[in-house]
Amino acid sequence: MKLLGRSAVLGLIVVAAGWYLTRPQPLSPDVFNGITADSENGAIIFAAAGCASCHNADDQPPELLSGGRRFASPFGTFIAPNISSDPTHGVGNWPDVALASAIMVGVGRDGEHLFPAFPYTSYNKADVQDVADLIAYLRTLPASDQPSQPHEVGFPFNLRVTLGPWKALFEGDDWALQDAATPEIARGRYLVEALGHCTECHTSRNALGGVDRSRWLAGAENPSGDGRIPNITPAALTWSASEISEYLKSGFTPEFDTAGGEMAAVVRNTSKLTDGDRDAIAAYLKAIPAIANETP
Amino acid sequence: MPTTMTKILTAAGLISVMTVAYADGHLTQDQQRGMDARQSHMGLLGFNLGPLGAMAQDKIDYDATVAATAAANLAAVAGISQDRYWVEGTDSSVEGSRAKAEIWTDMAGFEAEQTALVTATADLAAVAGDGLDALKAAFGPVGQACGSCHENYRTPRQ
Ligand code: HEC
Ligand code: HEC
Ligand code: HEC
Numbered sequence: 538m539k540l541l542g543r544s545a546v547l548g549l550i551v552v553a554a555g556w557y558l559t560r561p562q563p564l565s566p567d568v569f570n571g572i573t574a575d576s577e578n579g580a581i582i583f584a585a586a587g588c589a590s591c592h593n594a595d596d597q598p599p600e601l602l603s604g605g606r607r608f609a610s611p612f613g614t615f616i617a618p619n620i621s622s623d624p625t626h627g628v629g630n631w632p633d634v635a636l637a638s639a640i641m642v643g644v645g646r647d648g649e650h651l652f653p654a655f656p657y658t659s660y661n662k663a664d665v666q667d668v669a670d671l672i673a674y675l676r677t678l679p680a681s682d683q684p685s686q687p688h689e690v691g692f693p694f695n696l697r698v699t700l701g702p703w704k705a706l707f708e709g710d711d712w713a714l715q716d717a718a719t720p721e722i723a724r725g726r727y728l729v730e731a732l733g734h735c736t737e738c739h740t741s742r743n744a745l746g747g748v749d750r751s752r753w754l755a756g757a758e759n760p761s762g763d764g765r766i767p768n769i770t771p772a773a774l775t776w777s778a779s780e781i782s783e784y785l786k787s788g789f790t791p792e793f794d795t796a797g798g799e800m801a802a803v804v805r806n807t808s809k810l811t812d813g814d815r816d817a818i819a820a821y822l823k824a825i826p827a828i829a830n831e832t833p
Numbered sequence: 834m835p836t837t838m839t840k841i842l843t844a845a846g847l848i849s850v851m852t853v854a855y856a857d858g859h860l861t862q863d864q865q866r867g868m869d870a871r872q873s874h875m876g877l878l879g880f881n882l883g884p885l886g887a888m889a890q891d892k893i894d895y896d897a898t899v900a901a902t903a904a905a906n907l908a909a910v911a912g913i914s915q916d917r918y919w920v921e922g923t924d925s926s927v928e929g930s931r932a933k934a935e936i937w938t939d940m941a942g943f944e945a946e947q948t949a950l951v952t953a954t955a956d957l958a959a960v961a962g963d964g965l966d967a968l969k970a971a972f973g974p975v976g977q978a979c980g981s982c983h984e985n986y987r988t989p990r991q
Contacts, residue, residue: 763925763989764925764988764989765989788976788980789886789976793882793883793886794879795979795980796980796984797984797989798983798987798988799989801981802984804980
């Protein structure tokens with residue numbers, strides 16, 4: 538009896554230590570020292586990072602980041618918050634460092650862990666300059682006074698403190714494609730792995746909801762329940778680099794079918810990039826390891 | 834005039850594809866035929882969009898006759914009535930179908946997408962023979978009409 542009590546206490550201490558060690562750690566207040574933000578580049582980062590595809594509302598212009606979109610997951614439904622420039626309902630009065638901490642390390646305004654439905658596990662690899670530019674651009678966008686809605690996530694996943702150990706497991710800042718053979722592939726890797734969150738849809742997840750790196754971009758169940766999201770490694774995506782680049786620009790496949798489903802919104806973003814950046818993404822997709830489709 | 838000719842050819846093409854034996858499964862003959870017909874219809878759209886898109890993307894040289902013919906075909910196909918294509922019980926839960934269930938819960942929205950394509954392809958057919966710039970300007974809305982319906986009413990390809 539006594540022994541049991543003791544090990545329970547010990548267990549609690551271990552858990553508490555784990556939570557302490559993995560407590561939310563915002564960025565240092567001086568990250569932006571010496572940086573001058575350029576909101577024009579920020580507009581491109583905003584498109585590449587697809588912030589609007591999650592934070593704008595259906596039937597609204599992409600610049601109105603009023604939130605409200607729902608994201609189904611095995612853990613419950615997440616609802617994107619208002620991140621417009623509204624000082625009360627949006628993030629208008631968050632300091633730059635607070636916004637950067639949300640984007641790059643998943644720490645919210647009140648120092649809480651944010652849910653990884655927000656792809657900060659990708660954005661943590663972004664350049665500080667690009668993040669500064671992005672924040673400057675966000676501040677130029679219109680305000681929406683629509684209140685953010687609470688997530689519909691049950692116990693225990695609603696406990697933000699449990700996200701600490703999760704982050705420690707999955708928040709690596711190393712690249713999935715370790716060797717980028719050319720500067721173009723390296724640029725593509727940056728756009729896909731750091732900004733593009735392509736992997737959020739195109740890579741399957743393990744039981745804990747972390748991206749399965751051994752099946753990088755090899756396709757996944759569609760969280761909305763509609764079919765599967767395609768494998769875009771060279772094992773399945775046999776288009777030439779220029780065909781991939783064209784798809785990301787106009788949405789047309791080589792057979793003149795068009796991008797559909799969730800990819801249509803992604804193409805609205807990639808269509809705003811430069812040809813050079815789209816070519817870089819295509820070069821990257823040609824360079825990643827070919828992984829065959831899973832046989833069910 | 835290419836239009837009458839292409840309408841006949843189009844219809845002949847559709848009928849020949851429709852008579853291909855239907856796969857065995859749990860579908861009724863009408864369901865399987867509806868699916869085959871609508872997928873052939875989509876194939877004809879993509880086929881005729883091909884040369885227009887290649888010209889609009891500067892991948893092949895502009896040719897007024899080819900452009901006008903393909904655009905007339907596209908408008909003709911877009912105008913075919915789809916009433917018997919979208920048979921109940923043939924959404925994406927059925928093998929070989931990528932039609933979202935929303936087609937049947939939101940038929941008005943789906944029909945609005947069809948109408949948008951009819952308008953865009955008619956506009957393109959009116960100008961496709963008038964030079965590359967005219968073609969490029971009218972091509973965009975056609976691609977958007979295809980894409981908008983695929984975004985809302987079609988499940989991902991596997
Ligand atoms: C895949 C969807 C998705 C994308 C893409 C996305 N977000 Fe989010 N974002 C979310 C979700 C969901 C949350 C809520 C997380 C939580 O409550 O823990 C969130 C939270 C936030 C927050 C915290 C807001 C608050 O009130 O706590 C900020 C700031 C934010 N996102 C900014 C951005 C920016 C900037 C981008 C683009 C670089 C972006 N997001 C891209 C889904 C997304
Ligand atoms: C009104 C909605 C709508 C419009 C407009 C539309 N499509 Fe489709 N398309 C669909 C649906 C739904 C499917 C899936 C049908 C199925 O799987 O049975 C589809 C399937 C396809 C396919 C795959 C066919 C196959 O063999 O499975 C192609 C190619 C295609 N569309 C091309 C086009 C092109 C090109 C255009 C524009 C010129 C276009 N579509 C316009 C709804 C539309
Ligand atoms: C929100 C989910 C989502 C995100 C994010 C996403 N994709 Fe996709 N992608 C899809 C879906 C769904 C399809 C299937 C489209 C269809 O059926 O027409 C697709 C299709 C594709 C295809 C065509 C594959 C084929 O065989 O038809 C390519 C290439 C592609 N995506 C590349 C990318 C790149 C590069 C990124 C990052 C910039 C990205 N995707 C981000 C959901 C997504």
